[in-house]
Amino acid sequence: MIKVKNLHKSFGDSQVLKGISTVFEKGKTNLIIGQSGSGKTVLLKCLLGLFDYQKGTIGYDEKIFLSLTANEKRTLRSQIGMVFQGGALFDSLTIAENVMFPLRMFTKQSQSEMEDRANSALKRVNLDNAHNKMPSEASGGMQKRVAIARAIVNNPKYLFCDEPNSGLDPKTAIVIDNLIQEITKEYDIVTVINSHDMNSVMEIGENILFLKDGLKAWEGSKDTIFKTDNEVVTDFVYSSNLFKKVRKMYLEDL
Amino acid sequence: MGKLMNRFIYFSINYNFMNYLHNIGAYFLMIAEMFRKPTKWSVMKQLILKDIEDLIIGSLGIVAFISFFVGGVITIQTALNIDNPLIPRYLVGFATRQSIILEFAPTFISVIMAGKVGSFITSSIGTMRVTEQIDALEVMGINSVNYLVLPKTIALLLYPFVISIAMFLGIIGGMAACVFGGYSTFEDYVTGVQMDFMPFHMVYAFIKTLVFAFLLATIPSFHGYYMKGGALEVGKASTTAFVWTSVAIILLNYILTQMLLS
Numbered sequence: 019m020i021k022v023k024n025l026h027k028s029f030g031d032s033q034v035l036k037g038i039s040t041v042f043e044k045g046k047t048n049l050i051i052g053q054s055g056s057g058k059t060v061l062l063k064c065l066l067g068l069f070d071y072q073k074g075t076i077g078y079d080e081k082i083f084l085s086l087t088a089n090e091k092r093t094l095r096s097q098i099g100m101v102f103q104g105g106a107l108f109d110s111l112t113i114a115e116n117v118m119f120p121l122r123m124f125t126k127q128s129q130s131e132m133e134d135r136a137n138s139a140l141k142r143v144n145l146d147n148a149h150n151k152m153p154s155e156a157s158g159g160m161q162k163r164v165a166i167a168r169a170i171v172n173n174p175k176y177l178f179c180d181e182p183n184s185g186l187d188p189k190t191a192i193v194i195d196n197l198i199q200e201i202t203k204e205y206d207i208v209t210v211i212n213s214h215d216m217n218s219v220m221e222i223g224e225n226i227l228f229l230k231d232g233l234k235a236w237e238g239s240k241d242t243i244f245k246t247d248n249e250v251v252t253d254f255v256y257s258s259n260l261f262k263k264v265r266k267m268y269l270e271d272l
Numbered sequence: 273m274g275k276l277m278n279r280f281i282y283f284s285i286n287y288n289f290m291n292y293l294h295n296i297g298a299y300f301l302m303i304a305e306m307f308r309k310p311t312k313w314s315v316m317k318q319l320i321l322k323d324i325e326d327l328i329i330g331s332l333g334i335v336a337f338i339s340f341f342v343g344g345v346i347t348i349q350t351a352l353n354i355d356n357p358l359i360p361r362y363l364v365g366f367a368t369r370q371s372i373i374l375e376f377a378p379t380f381i382s383v384i385m386a387g388k389v390g391s392f393i394t395s396s397i398g399t400m401r402v403t404e405q406i407d408a409l410e411v412m413g414i415n416s417v418n419y420l421v422l423p424k425t426i427a428l429l430l431y432p433f434v435i436s437i438a439m440f441l442g443i444i445g446g447m448a449a450c451v452f453g454g455y456s457t458f459e460d461y462v463t464g465v466q467m468d469f470m471p472f473h474m475v476y477a478f479i480k481t482l483v484f485a486f487l488l489a490t491i492p493s494f495h496g497y498y499m500k501g502g503a504l505e506v507g508k509a510s511t512t513a514f515v516w517t518s519v520a521i522i523l524l525n526y527i528l529t530q531m532l533l534s
Contacts, residue, residue, distance in 0.1 A: 095411065102404045103404070106403060108400075122312075
């Protein structure tokens, strides 16, 4: 589990995170949602150790990130898998080499062992025949799946995803969402997803953290989000007519 | 109004000066970071070989072409400016050799390489920044500066090899222009090339070359690594990198010449 306590982060005079406290649980898909500029990406980058923060603590299974030594931080980072918004695949490497990259950097496995691991990771994300393609030859959905395969190939304890289905068609987006949820259960890992997509919220939001202006405005799950009367949340989540109707029907059914 | 203008100019100069200082400091910090937390040797070896192919082998064609023809131009201009019959014709070969070894090959070629190799380095690292590939390296706990910049710096240790080829082809180009243009005989040109040869001039040229190689690897990397924005900014960063690499080469050329030859 990842425990965030009273996290403050500012850039110069502008305070972006104003005391966020939450817990991201193991085996669950934890979503961070909120409007643009609410501090989602900054929170994710603090969790990843890409940004230092001024106040508060982030604990990875009782290990406080800032109090770790450089070696301990490196070990912790090798247990982190990250799926970036654009995939962030290395252009000069083939898809198989991209997936093998963490193994090549952090393990002493032989080439054939690495290939086996990469093959099973690619198989897990339903990509069987793309090993020798370059990332530029793959579609957006394929690139996301490769990014997921690269993130899970080293058996991470923590998986972070930054808007994993942005730029994807609704069908592929659902495939990616379900894949992430299945992997979370299968590997029993802590998954934190930064998302704008309300379909994802309704589909896989087992624990949802809603941020507004750098503060935690609401926390719940995909089930409780229908029932909440928190106006800030309902304004954001049910901003489209479709979702308003869906919510109305859901509440009427109750 | 005048007072306001003065204040604006003062703040503008002050801001730019502080900005330059900040960038110089960040550049040296990046160089220090380059040697920390090394990447696994098996991976580094492959990166170095790839960079040798991209930066050194990939530059040989343009360097050979430019050296051969500029060598010819130096010879023609020298020959055309020697109109006194008392000056021996072998001086054409001597002047060509000196110009090429001392200045053309190490400095002129380095400025051209700042455009060719420098913009390649800035745009490739800059694109990695824009597409979050550098963030991906950092998240994995990899020292991205070491991973991206050190292989290029090591690959460019072979840069004196490129400059040796530039020297050789420059002198050959001069000979071709001299003989086929009818400015002097082959024997006179060869006599001039061999005359009063000082080995230290080669040492001087290669010291300069190694310093320029370091600048060629690190200044464009700095501009690519710390760039912010999108595709347009990658282009701007490449141009800025070319300008600053050229400025640094010209300045250090002056300082090294003063230190080594005076």
